[in-house]
Amino acid sequence: MRFRPLIVAVLASVASGCAASKPPALDNAALEAQVTATEQAFAQTMADRDFAAFGRFLSDEAVFRGGGKEKGGKAGVSAAWKRLYDAPTAPFSWRPELVKVLDSGTLAEST
Numbered sequence: 001m002r003f004r005p006l007i008v009a010v011l012a013s014v015a016s017g018c019a020a021s022k023p024p025a026l027d028n029a030a031l032e033a034q035v036t037a038t039e040q041a042f043a044q045t046m047a048d049r050d051f052a053a054f055g056r057f058l059s060d061e062a063v064f065r066g067g068g069k070e071k072g073g074k075a076g077v078s079a080a081w082k083r084l085y086d087a088p089t090a091p092f093s094w095r096p097e098l099v100k101v102l103d104s105g106t107l108a109e110s111t
Helices: 003-020 028-047 051-057 073-085
Strands: 063-066 069-072 099-101 108-110
Touching: 028 051, 028 099, 028 108, 051 073, 063 073, 069 073
Parallel strands: none
Antiparallel strands: 063 069, 099 108
């Protein structure tokens, strides 16, 4: 019986540690602003003609859609976009018009 108070104290300590390690409430507006700023820096790689910087923004799970086609993965997207960085002048520019972050904060979409 002497061990029971110790076990309860340890369990209470573990439970309070779990509660303390819970992530803070997400601020979707702040996350959307962060994604917007990142997207703007990503677009700047085209204006700067910096293909290496473009590649550093790509995830291995990237998916690009356009022209009725879908490119997936860092290697696939890089291969499809390489020719767009070859000319001295950018063939187009872009900027984020809509950024949406899931309530979980784990995924964002920029269009």
